[in-house]
Amino acid sequence: MLPTRDDIPSLSHRELTEHLRLARANPGPYAELREALECEQAARSPGTNYCCPKCGHDSFERSEIRTARSPLSSLFNVQSARYTAVVCSCCAFTEFYQGQVSAGAQALDLILGS
Known part of the structure; x- marks a missing residue:
């Protein structure tokens, strides 16, 4: 079901991502909603x-980390x-936001061991 413009702010992150993918x-059907x-x-x-x-400061640095989710994936790197x-x-306060690793990137990790 297509969301209306009024529904978009209340969509969960997963719902928003899925509607963008669609x-x-x-x-x-999404011509008017995509923007x-x-x-x-x-x-x-x-x-x-x-x-x-923590401190109210508005300057930040962004970085990315990748980790293994299980002992088995850790074993195969x-x-x-x-x-x-x-x-x-x-103040170096850090917040983490979960992302996704594509299947292709995981396959390259397995092959290259990087």
Whole structure:
């Protein structure tokens, strides 16, 4: 079911991501909603309008880490979890946001062992 423009701010992250994926794959029904979906995703991005919850500073650095999710994936050096770290430049308070690692990137980790 297509969301309305009024529904978009209340969508969960997964729902928003799925509707954006569908909008790119099947633009017809989403023609009027795609821009609103993309604006909502940009507004929710880590770092947009950032304010440190600890000290109130608004400057930050962003980095990415990848980790193994299980002992088996650790054994084969497959980094199946990705997180974006947003670090306050003033007090070093860090927030982590979960991302996704594509199947292709996981396969390369297994083959290359990197």
